[in-house]
Each structure stands twice: as structure tokens, then as C-alpha cells.
Amino acid sequence: MSKTQAPSGVLIVDKPKGPTSHDVVAQVRRAFGTRKVGHAGTLDPMATGVLVVLLGEATKLSSVLTREDKSYVARVRFGIGTVAHDADSPITKKIDLPEDFLERKGAELERALDNERVRRLQIPPAVSALKVDGRRAHALTRAGAEPDLRPRDVSVRELRGRVVSGQELEVELLVSKGYYVRALARDLGDALGVPAHLTELRRLKSGAFRIEEAVPLSEVARARLLPLVEATERSLPSLELSAAEAERVRQGKLLLVRQERLPPLSGPELVGVEGDSLVALLEPLPASEAEAARSFFGETNPETAVLRVQRGFSDHPGA
Numbered sequence: 166m167s168k169t170q171a172p173s174g175v176l177i178v179d180k181p182k183g184p185t186s187h188d189v190v191a192q193v194r195r196a197f198g199t200r201k202v203g204h205a206g207t208l209d210p211m212a213t214g215v216l217v218v219l220l221g222e223a224t225k226l227s228s229v230l231t232r233e234d235k236s237y238v239a240r241v242r243f244g245i246g247t248v249a250h251d252a253d254s255p256i257t258k259k260i261d262l263p264e265d266f267l268e269r270k271g272a273e274l275e276r277a278l279d280n281e282r283v284r285r286l287q288i289p290p291a292v293s294a295l296k297v298d299g300r301r302a303h304a305l306t307r308a309g310a311e312p313d314l315r316p317r318d319v320s321v322r323e324l325r326g327r328v329v330s331g332q333e334l335e336v337e338l339l340v341s342k343g344y345y346v347r348a349l350a351r352d353l354g355d356a357l358g359v360p361a362h363l364t365e366l367r368r369l370k371s372g373a374f375r376i377e378e379a380v381p382l383s384e385v386a387r388a389r390l391l392p393l394v395e396a397t398e399r400s401l402p403s404l405e406l407s408a409a410e411a412e413r414v415r416q417g418k419l420l421l422v423r424q425e426r427l428p429p430l431s432g433p434e435l436v437g438v439e440g441d442s443l444v445a446l447l448e449p450l451p452a453s454e455a456e457a458a459r460s461f462f463g464e465t466n467p468e469t470a471v472l473r474v475q476r477g478f479s480d481h482p483g484a
Contacts, residue, residue, distance in 0.1 A: 171199045173221030173480065174390025179379035180208050180216040189382060193218050196386035205230035206371055209347070211253045214368035215376050218385075222443075222478045223393055229434070229446070230400060232342045233372025234322060239363055241334045241350045243267065246360025250290055250347040258360040264331040270357050274326070274334070277356035281349065282324050286316035290347045319344040333364070373399035393443040393480045394436075402428035402435045404447065404472075411439040417474050419458055420447070424468040434475055446475040 354361025
């Protein structure tokens with residue numbers, strides 16, 4: 166990479182307890198000497214674990230990587246409620262519980278976990294970064310107002326619970342974008358008729374990026390960036406482009422591709438690559454538009470796919 170070429174790639178950071186996600190981004194900016202840094206999914210200051218940090222051209226992948234499922238391990242403490250449903254915020258309610266509380270509530274706890282496994286809507290915590298009428302919910306809450314937060318679509322792919330003490334439950338879960346684990350603590354407490362909050366939260370996986378490959382925040386300056394092609398091909402199907410096709414895509418033109426060349430699609434887009442370079446995010450045209458495009462180009466095979474450029478990249482590995 167030349168001195169004038171800003172770094173591009175993906176960095177998987179093991180965020181420690183304490184810093185905000187923005188603090189992590191700021192440290193990476195200093196370490197790599199670039200302002201163009203973002204991340205793919207916020208972690209609260211109390212939380213630790215996988216934070217996917219995006220540098221340079223990788224910041225264009227934020228919307229794609231943010232929507233990936235995430236895996237966590239957490240601990241829920243029953244009998245104590247807090248403002249933000251975590252251990253960092255002030256206590257709002259505390260009640261004495263018997264030492265064998267969760268043992269006594271075993272059947273109710275299992276029902277609560279079963280209900281959570283089929284959850285489709287979740288009300289976010291009042292202390293969150295979501296906006297209500299232009300203001301952050303956490304700002305409204307701290308000003309004494311109650312933000313009117315609408316339920317959000319979520320999915321719980323996996324959920325396992327293990328009682329670790331009479332008043333504490335460990336949970337492992339795989340959930341969709343938008344799911345708040347702090348809200349899980351709140352809702353489990355409500356189901357058992359007591360206040361509850363998170364005492365620990367660790368993200369083990371974000372999409373295809375795992376804790377085993379994460380680097381400590383103190384070592385980011387010496388860390389290797391995942392190249393754009395490697396990072397995107399973990400998360401999206403890819404199409405190898407010829408030099409002529411890559412040039413056409415870089416010009417923003419439509420691309421006609423035989424159906425048999427397309428990889429199986431798991432979502433609305435795929436990546437177009439040329440060797441070690443990420444060229445663009447591509448998406449197939451809807452059937453009606455594709456038919457018109459094929460007609461325009463004189464393509465008679467109805468099975469030919471028509472791809473358009475969703476987002477282009479200036480990816481030059483080794484430059």
C-alpha cells in the first residue's frame with residue numbers, strides 16, 4: 166500500500182469492558198492514521214467481545230455486515246432492576262429473593278425461555294440510541310420522560326439457559342439484528358414477577374466473524390486487516406468477473422450473466438470480484454426489469470440474469 170493509499174479492510178476487535186464502540190473506532194483511527202473508520206454493530210460499554218471494525222472502502226459494507234446475526238453469552242441477575250437493565254446503570258428496584266429462587270421458579274423460567282425462543286417483536290430498552298421524534302431514547306429517559314418505543318421485528322435463532330446460582334442465569338443466544346439482550350433480562354424478570362438486569366454480556370460472533378480471531382484493543386496497531394474480498398466472501402456469495410466485465414461494472418453498467426454462473430443467493434445481493442479485488446456489490450434486477458433489459462440488449466435467453474451495481478469499490482490490494 167502506498168503512502169497516499171488509505172488502508173482498507175476489516176478488523177475484528179475483542180472489545181474490553183468500559184470503552185464505547187465509538188471509543189474503539191477512535192483508537193483504530195489513530196492507530197491506522199485515517200478518519201474513514203466505522204463498525205458493524207454497536208456494543209454497550211459494559212459488553213465485551215466481537216466488534217467488527219471497518220476501514221476505508223470497507224465502510225461501504227456497513228449496511229450489509231450490520232444486518233448479520235449475532236451470538237452472545239450473558240448473565241442475568243434476578244432481584245435487582247436498573248435503569249438500563251445492565252450493571253452499569255443505577256438501581257431502580259431491589260428485592261430479597263430466596264437463595265433457591267430459580268430452582269423454585271424452574272417451570273416458569275422454562276416457559277419464559279420458550280416464549281423468548283419464538284419471539285417476533287421486542288420493545289427496545291428505554292436507554293438506547295434509537296430516536297423518538299428526533300431525540301435519542303436514552304436522552305429522553307435521562308430527562309425524566311418515557312420514550313414511546315415501538316416493538317421491532319426480531320428473531321431468536323437459538324437460546325439456551327443454565328442456572329448458575331439461585332438468582333443468576335447464564336444464557337447463550339443467536340439472534341437477529343436489532344435484538345437487545347438487555348431487553349431479554351428485563352422480560353425474563355417480568356415473566357418471573359421480579360426485577361432483573363444483565364451482569365455480563367459478551368459477543369462471541371457477528372455474522373461470519375468469531376471471537377477466536379479477534380485481536381485485543383491494545384494490539385490493533387499491529388493487527389492484520391482482512392482484505393475486502395476475504396471479508397465479503399465470508400458473508401456474501403461471490404461472482405468472479407472477467408476483466409471486461411469488471412470494467413463494465415466499474416462504469417456502473419448493467420451486466421448480463423448466464424444463470425449457471427451465478428452462485429446460490431441467500432439475500433438480495435452478491436459481490437463481484439476480479440482476482441483479489443472487490444469490484445462491486447451487485448443485485449439481480451426484478452423479473453420485469455430484467456426482461457426489459459434483456460430485450461434492450463438483444464438477449465433472447467430468458468434464463469440470463471441481469472445484474473446492476475448497488476455499490477462500487479476502489480479496491481487495489483498491494484497498492
